[in-house]
Amino acid sequence: MENKLVSGIFGMEIIVRGKKILFPDTPQLKNKRIKHIEILNSTVLPKTHNNVTVVTDTANMYLTLVNYGSSTEIIQELNVPALNVNGDRLFINKIIDFAKSYITYTGSENQTDKAVFLLFYYDEPAAWSVINANNKTVIKSLELKLAQKKTYFPFNQEFLNRKILSLYLMLPQISPLGADMVQSNHINNKFITLSRKNVEFMSNVPISIFDQSDNYYQIRLQGVIIDFQKSYIYSLTETADDLKTILFNAIIDDNK
Amino acid sequence: MRIVQNFTSIPLDFDPADRRLPLKFDDLENKKIQALYLLASIPDVTIFSPYNEKEITDMGILGVEDFYLNFVDINGNDVVKNLCFNMNNFMFIAGEPQFIEYDINRLMDIYKSYIQYMINTGEHIRRLLLNVFYQNQNYLPFSDEVNGTVQFQITPTANYQDILLKDIVANKLEGKRIKRIIAKTDYMPLLSYLDLHTFSGRRIENIPTGLLSVSGQKSIWFDQLDIDWDKSFFRQRGAHSYEGENEEMFNTTITLTFIY
Numbered sequence: 001m002e003n004k005l006v007s008g009i010f011g012m013e014i015i016v017r018g019k020k021i022l023f024p025d026t027p028q029l030k031n032k033r034i035k036h037i038e039i040l041n042s043t044v045l046p047k048t049h050n051n052v053t054v055v056t057d058t059a060n061m062y063l064t065l066v067n068y069g070s071s072t073e074i075i076q077e078l079n080v081p082a083l084n085v086n087g088d089r090l091f092i093n094k095i096i097d098f099a100k101s102y103i104t105y106t107g108s109e110n111q112t113d114k115a116v117f118l119l120f121y122y123d124e125p126a127a128w129s130v131i132n133a134n135n136k137t138v139i140k141s142l143e144l145k146l147a148q149k150k151t152y153f154p155f156n157q158e159f160l161n162r163k164i165l166s167l168y169l170m171l172p173q174i175s176p177l178g179a180d181m182v183q184s185n186h187i188n189n190k191f192i193t194l195s196r197k198n199v200e201f202m203s204n205v206p207i208s209i210f211d212q213s214d215n216y217y218q219i220r221l222q223g224v225i226i227d228f229q230k231s232y233i234y235s236l237t238e239t240a241d242d243l244k245t246i247l248f249n250a251i252i253d254d255n256k
Numbered sequence: 257m258r259i260v261q262n263f264t265s266i267p268l269d270f271d272p273a274d275r276r277l278p279l280k281f282d283d284l285e286n287k288k289i290q291a292l293y294l295l296a297s298i299p300d301v302t303i304f305s306p307y308n309e310k311e312i313t314d315m316g317i318l319g320v321e322d323f324y325l326n327f328v329d330i331n332g333n334d335v336v337k338n339l340c341f342n343m344n345n346f347m348f349i350a351g352e353p354q355f356i357e358y359d360i361n362r363l364m365d366i367y368k369s370y371i372q373y374m375i376n377t378g379e380h381i382r383r384l385l386l387n388v389f390y391q392n393q394n395y396l397p398f399s400d401e402v403n404g405t406v407q408f409q410i411t412p413t414a415n416y417q418d419i420l421l422k423d424i425v426a427n428k429l430e431g432k433r434i435k436r437i438i439a440k441t442d443y444m445p446l447l448s449y450l451d452l453h454t455f456s457g458r459r460i461e462n463i464p465t466g467l468l469s470v471s472g473q474k475s476i477w478f479d480q481l482d483i484d485w486d487k488s489f490f491r492q493r494g495a496h497s498y499e500g501e502n503e504e505m506f507n508t509t510i511t512l513t514f515i516y
Contacts, residue, residue, distance in 0.1 A: 002473055
């Protein structure tokens with residue numbers, strides 16, 4: 001089955017302190033319907049957006065999620081690698097009580113002060129749009145020259161009020177405008193935050209998850225509209241190889 | 257899953273001395289185009305164009321080159337602006353699902369649409385196949401329910417060979433509406449095309465059989481093809497080029513499974 005439509009993605013850093021790993025207080029996800037959860041291991045993401053080293057052993061981690069309101073354990077000790085098998089994400093579709101949910105670690109490695117990094121894919125009504133189903137789309141390119149650690153997108157007339165269905169990180173050598181591009185070995189330390197009407201509906205999301213053209217199961221966005229001037233890419237480092245241009249291709253709904 | 261009603265392959269020659277290739281092809285005019293892709297070869301094999309013995313360029317050469325599709329519709333709208341085709345987004349003859357799925361469903365202004373590209377190394381022309389999915393009539397009601405399958409094996413005896421499908425299929429699929437064809441071989445990749453005529457005006461013109469080996473979410477289905485087997489061909493167009501390899505490698509057997 002394909003992934004569900006989502007309109008929010010939240011990158012959560014969970015610091016390991018002991019065998020029972022508790023979730024941080026996360027107001028952004030309060031009362032949100034979680035569609036999918038994905039774990040990123042240290043190969044995909046060596047450091048979180050706060051520069052914390054990501055745990056290496058996720059195979060010995062087990063997730064327990066408690067349903068908000070009922071205190072029912074909707075997921076009991078699920079081995080976390082099952083959350084994402086080549087982009088094929090489990091459909092959770094629940095509102096989660098994060099204060100009562102946790103991850104247990106049964107391995108022997110010292111993971112203290114490292115971080116588990118989870119992505120929560122959810123419904124964010126502030127960003128989503130109704131999508132008609134007759135498959136009329138346009139494709140636009142979105143270039144951003146990284147100038148510093150945190151680079152905001154400029155105003156973009158082409159994307160104004162446009163409903164985005166998919167985002168793809170492309171990795172060319174040279175952009176259409178002739179700029180030198182960030183190469184594949186420098187994308188796993190960059191995070192994107194996208195906003196709509198002062199709501200961050202994508203927060204601290206590694207841009208590498210959008211390098212998905214070879215993926216059978218792609219991230220499907222529910223017509224999200226971006227306010228670009230409140231949206232940015234954050235790079236953990238700012239070497240000459242980091243401060244180059246990023247290119248996305250966006251598939252945009254064009255049903256009238 | 258893509259439901260294909262019509263398909264054509266157009267060989268494109270990219271001259272390193274130039275930067276833009278206009279898409280002024282009669283085959284693209286007045287067709288409601290669903291999607292366009294560039295198809296490349298892979299190292300260690302040779303695959304020819306479906307129309308002659310000119311080789312398709314392999315990705316080993318294309319590794320650092322970028323191609324950008326710009327599609328303007330007949331109303332002057334920029335429908336596709338700088339869709340990047342590179343190592344991340346070429347279709348490969350090996351049938352890897354390394355491409356972006358999209359649908360634009362528009363008539364192209366062939367005089368304003370083009371591919372921008374930059375070839376920084378070498379002086380050789382890059383030859384790629386433009387794969388075009390398009391619609392020219394209403395779709396028939398679709399169901400992926402399998403009503404029957406028939407499997408055939410083809411063993412080409414030359415690197416460049418056309419085999420009439422009637423000689424393979426005989427009457428076993430007479431009157432059947434084909435909704436999927438799965439191509440497989442023991443030795444990947446598939447270096448061939450299927451050129452299908454139908455009685456109803458649908459046309460699958462030289463679809464690389466590698467694309468028919470893609471499974472899962474990106475698999476290719478058809479808009480219930482009523483194939484005219486007397487006019488349809490399997491076209492072998494290539495050879496493996498592993499050093500020291502024997503004849504068996506490129507005389508390998510291809511299995512075609514027709515699902516109706």
